[in-house]
Amino acid sequence: MEKVRPQFVLFGDSITQQSFRPGGWGAALADTYSRKADVIVRGYGGYNTRWALFLLNHLFSLNCTAPPAAVTIFFGANDAALLGRTSERQYVPLEEYKENLRKIVKHLKECSAMILVVLITPPPVDEQGRTEYARSVYGEKAMELPERTNDNTGAYARQCVELAKELHIPCIDLWSKMQETTGWQKKFLSDGLHLTEEGNSVVHEEVVQVLTDAHLRAEAMPYDFPHHSEIDSDHPEKAFEPKS
Amino acid sequence: MEKVRPQFVLFGDSITQQSFRPGGWGAALADTYSRKADVIVRGYGGYNTRWALFLLNHLFSLNCTAPPAAVTIFFGANDAALLGRTSERQYVPLEEYKENLRKIVKHLKECSAMILVVLITPPPVDEQGRTEYARSVYGEKAMELPERTNDNTGAYARQCVELAKELHIPCIDLWSKMQETTGWQKKFLSDGLHLTEEGNSVVHEEVVQVLTDAHLRAEAMPYDFPHHSEIDSDHPEKAFEPKS
Incomplete structure (x- = not known):
């Protein structure tokens, strides 16, 4: 394939991997930028940042x-797993999470200073939803204590926001944004951690907004070939x- | 972006362009081949084949x-527009349609003999659905005579199937396949021509089947990086x- 359109790369964990499922934010982004950009x-x-x-x-x-042209970096949900709980192998210390993100941004800027790098914080965690999910999968063997808490994930989200400020790059504070809506726990999260279709819509809208603010507005971008x-x-x- | 996964390219008209809308066959394909292939x-x-x-x-x-690794060629719905009706500028004669498809396949095989080229016929046309759609958009000004007929599109579909046989490449006869289901007119087509979510599912399933038969079965393909x-x-x- 020849490169005829700018590329947007979505780099992240399962919330990015699943973004082409029905209602997913990645597929929606590909549709918004139809004939204008490729979404990879x-x-x-x-995966965690380490x-x-x-x-x-x-x-x-x-x-x-x-x-x-643009890369979204969307990690933290796994880094914020708690020590001593079922997902502890994914845990990355708070300070290291921030430094790992910094290394990722630095690497991308070394590839090209022109890449628009967008940080996305992990979404909030619905601890009750996680427990219900664990019981539905593991039954009585499910651990009583949550493997992630919303407060702890919030600390990671703040590191992400802080880093974006330090580096003067855009950041989507999904953790805060989602909690502005009453009932976010079930409205936006399917198992306390991953996104419902409505949760995916929030990410889609926020990413489109950041791209638009950075002069990558879909309506203003040319079609790759004539309509x-x-x-x-x-x-x-x-x-x-060829146009002269 | 480095090329770390095989690419599947979807080349076609609006039915391909819209394939990342909610429930679209392109997005579903990207999800089926998650972490294994890129869908472009x-x-x-x-567009017609000309x-x-x-x-x-x-x-x-x-x-x-x-x-x-694979390219789907999915044209014909516009080529089969009728002369003397509202979409006649898109019309391509039946024989030329087949020869244009032949040129497209030949070009791809010249790029690389290893590309799996998959022909897809246009879907059937629900003439009543087209008329209803035209009235909903143009009101009383809508033409009484349909700009496409199912019989005529069927002739194009047969040329596509025939060419695939001549060239010994796989073909999805969507025109025939969809009409095997009672109520295909409304079940698979949203405006008599484009696909509903169920219509998209048919295309997704058929494409996955062809890829699977050609040794591009998702389950058998490696993840790009460790689970x-x-x-x-x-x-x-x-x-x-690196593995030794």
């Missing part, structure tokens, strides 16, 4: 001749001639 | 070093070392 998913379920660092050189080569109505059916070749 | 949309609403030829060298360079459960949290680097 690089979501890795279960493991994500191992992917950087493979996914974003420093010798890349055609860097993406069919611009093609003269008697002389179609004219519509495809 | 090259759908051009309103106009598609102008895109070939831009989209699929003959000097391409990393050709896609998170394979990462030793004490020595994560081990999971990312």
Whole structure:
């Protein structure tokens, strides 16, 4: 495939990996930028920022001749797993999470200073939803204590917001944004952690807003080739001639 | 972006362009091949095969070093517009449609003989649905005579099927397949021509079947990087070392 459109890369954990499921924010983004940009998913379920660092050189080569126009970095839900609970192997200390994010941003900026790098905080956690989910999967063997708490994930979200301020890059504070809506726990989260269709819509809207603010507004971007109505059916070749 | 996964390119008209809308077959395909292949949309609403030829060298360079693993070619719905009716500017004669498709396949095979080229016939046309749609948009000004008929589109579908046989490449005969289901008119078509979510599901299933038959079965394809459960949290680097 030749590169004829700018690329938006979605780099993150399962919430990014699942973004092309029905109602997903990745698919919606691809549709918003239909014929204008390609949306490439690089979501890795279960990954934290520490493991994500191992992917950087493979996914974003420093010798890349055609860097993406924008990259979303959406980690933290796994980093914020609690020590001593069922997901502790995914845990990354708070300070390290921030430094890992910094390394990811730095790497992308080294690929090209022109890449729009967008940080996204983890969504809030509905602890009751997590417990219900664990019981539905593991029955009575499910641990009584949640493996993630909303307060703890909030601390990670704040580190992410703070880093974006330090680096002067845009950030979507999903953790705060979602909690502005009453009933966010069930409205936006399907199992206390992953997104419902409405939760996906929030991410989609927020990402479109950031891209728009950064002069990547879909309506203002050109189609990759003429709209069919611009093609003269008697002389179609004219519509495809290089413009002088 | 480095190329770390095989690419599937969806080349076609509006039915391909819209394939990342909610319930769309393109998004569903991207989800089926999550972490295994990238799905790239090259759908051009309103285009017929004559106009598609102008895109070939831009989209699929003959000097391409990393050709896609598979390309779906999904045209014909516009070629089959009737002369003397509202969409006649999109009309392409039956024989030319077949020859244009042949040129597209030939071009792709010249890019790389390894590309799996999949032809898809246009879906059937629900003439009543088209008329209702025209009235809903144009009111009393809507033409009484349909701009496409199911019989005529069927002739184009047969040319597509025939060409696939001649060239020994797979073909999805969507026109026939959909009409096997009672009530296909409203079940699979939203405006007599474009697909409902159920219509999209048919295309998704058929494409997955063809890919599977051609040894591109999702379950058999490797993840691009280790599953998170394979990462030793004490020595994560081990999971990312090149395998000897």
